[in-house]
Amino acid sequence: xxxxxxxxxxxxxxxxxxxxxxxxxxxxxxxxxxxxxxxxxxxxxxxxxxxxxxxxxxxxxxxxxxxxxxxxxxxxxxxxxxxxxxxxxxxxxxxxxxxxxxxxxxxxxxxxxxxxxxxxxxxxxxxxxxxxxxxxxxxxxxxxxxxxxxxxxxxxxxxxxxxxxxxxxxxxxxxxxxxxxxxxxxxxxxxxxxxxxxxxxxxxxxxxxxxxxxxxxxxxxxxxxxxxxxxxxxxxxxxxxxxxxxxxxxxxxxxxxxxxxxxxxxxxxxxxxxxxxxxxxxxxxxxxxxxxxxxxxxxxxxxxxxx
Numbered sequence: 001x002x003x004x005x006x007x008x009x010x011x012x013x014x015x016x017x018x019x020x021x022x023x024x025x026x027x028x029x030x031x032x033x034x035x036x037x038x039x040x041x042x043x044x045x046x047x048x049x050x051x052x053x054x055x056x057x058x059x060x061x062x063x064x065x066x067x068x069x070x071x072x073x074x075x076x077x078x079x080x081x082x083x084x085x086x087x088x089x090x091x092x093x094x095x096x097x098x099x100x101x102x103x104x105x106x107x108x109x110x111x112x113x114x115x116x117x118x119x120x121x122x123x124x125x126x127x128x129x130x131x132x133x134x135x136x137x138x139x140x141x142x143x144x145x146x147x148x149x150x151x152x153x154x155x156x157x158x159x160x161x162x163x164x165x166x167x168x169x170x171x172x173x174x175x176x177x178x179x180x181x182x183x184x185x186x187x188x189x190x191x192x193x194x195x196x197x198x199x200x201x202x203x204x205x206x207x208x209x210x211x212x213x214x215x216x217x218x219x220x221x222x223x224x225x226x227x228x229x230x231x232x233x234x235x236x237x238x239x240x241x242x243x244x245x246x247x248x249x250x251x252x253x254x255x256x257x258x259x260x261x262x263x264x265x266x267x268x269x270x271x272x273x274x275x276x277x278x279x280x281x282x283x284x285x286x287x288x289x290x291x292x293x294x295x296x297x298x299x300x301x302x303x304x305x306x307x
Contacts, residue, residue, distance in 0.1 A: 071139065074139055075121055091122055094155070095140050102156065105228045106163050106164075123139060128141065128148060128246070128250050130158055132165060132166045157225065161222065164225035213262070222267070236278035240272065246263070276304040
């Protein structure tokens with residue numbers, strides 16, 4: 001069937017508008033999302049204005065496979081350059097111990113995570129960064145911990161935050177947005193064939209290591225990451241000191257870690273606002289009440305009003 005030029009133009013224009021990035025208000029929405037289920041993306045329906053649309057443009061298994069390849073290459077390069085810290089290194093043991101405490105509390109947030117082959121390695125480097133790739137592959141660059149002098153609670157909050165980005169598939173959504181923009185700019189060659197387009201997956205491994213997240217992504221990772229870490233026994237108040245340190249330590253670099261994870265007064269205030277919900281989880285993990293917890297870095301117990 002031949003579709004008139006005017007009809008094609010009209011549909012392409014409508015599709016472009018539909019695929020445009022979400023509004024700033026939606027981007028900054030700070031509500032805690034429900035647990036993400038892989039089943040919710042298995043249907044072929046594209047819901048415009050919904051992040052499921054962008055996720056559906058990249059199959060989760062494909063993204064996880066490419067992430068695993070990228071991770072393997074990073075580890076291989078570190079081994080070749082003799083910068084991969086060995087299993088018996090104290091820093092490696094420390095980081096793995098913290099991550100192993102947190103992973104069981106992360107699984108409820110994504111059905112696929114139960115089958116991820118979680119790995120964590122530390123690379124000796126002055127770089128101050130960490131990443132959890134889709135599929136549960138975690139890379140820590142020693143400069144983040146050594147140069148910023150992070151304590152275990154701060155490391156716990158950092159690992160929880162990075163795990164949350166992977167669980168909520170923020171990379172999949174952002175890469176899907178890029179594909180959607182390319183699809184629209186190419187004039188929608190397969191007007192009703194999203195599934196065919198989605199099968200043509202690009203090489204996106206390199207982008208996973210330098211992904212820049214939105215304020216909405218950061219809020220979501222803060223909420224879920226703090227809950228995971230708090231349930232595992234790490235002080236949620238450490239999230240504030242952690243990001244203050246990262247801000248001070250990396251802001252001067254054009255592509256510093258804080259550029260990838262935007263942080264400012266609003267995000268700091270949001271972290272503080274959520275403390276009354278996180279503190280009881282942390283206290284329970286330690287077998288204590290909130291009243292029995294000591295102050296941390298000049299911060300009190302953040303008890304809920306009325307208690």
